[in-house]
Amino acid sequence: MLDCTTLRETAGALAGRYRSLPQSRLRGEVAAAGLALARELAVRAQRIEFPGREPLLMPDDGVFAVGDQIAVAAHELAAALEPHPDLAAVRDEAVSLIRDTASRCGL
Template identity: 50%
Template sequence: MSEQLPAAAARLTEAVDRLADRFRAMPQSRLLAAVPGHPSRAAAVLELARRLADSGRGLEGLPALEVPDCGAFAVGDQLAVTGHDLALAAADGHPEALAAALDDVERTDRLTG
């Protein structure tokens, strides 16, 4: 998918995919371990997925929808879906949204590492 996107959108999807893959492979003990400001790593990534979803829907002129808490084992997939949706929504003419989302993904990656 990233080969069809502008460079900034491709960077976002690559960062999202790396973090999502890490969470898909993470053992339950690490998923559920607390990190600063969050009751668990999974909760931190769910919050990120919700922010990305809100941003993407906002760019599309759509109202926010709650990303549900589907459990710790689903957050990698939720992150991938919302991150890719945002990258597509922002790819044409929203470099500031892409940069902000990439910063958010990288910050969450460091927090949950």
């Protein structure tokens, strides 16, 4: 079983920071970067769970939902990865994406 603790914790921390941002910070690039991250994590999870099926696009539910979308997408990816110890590189790339998004957005 693949340990996805770091993936969950890193995503949870970033999601918490998004949830605490004022609306003025969420407008524009910060929210867009968070949504792009959530969408990418969701696509990666779907590719593992449903190979051969075109991944569904996570909807834009507004700036106040971005933190929750990051948390849900990361949780889904972790759940999809855990039975596949051979996919550690996918987990590590996801953690890097989360950290990069946090850094780019000053979070």
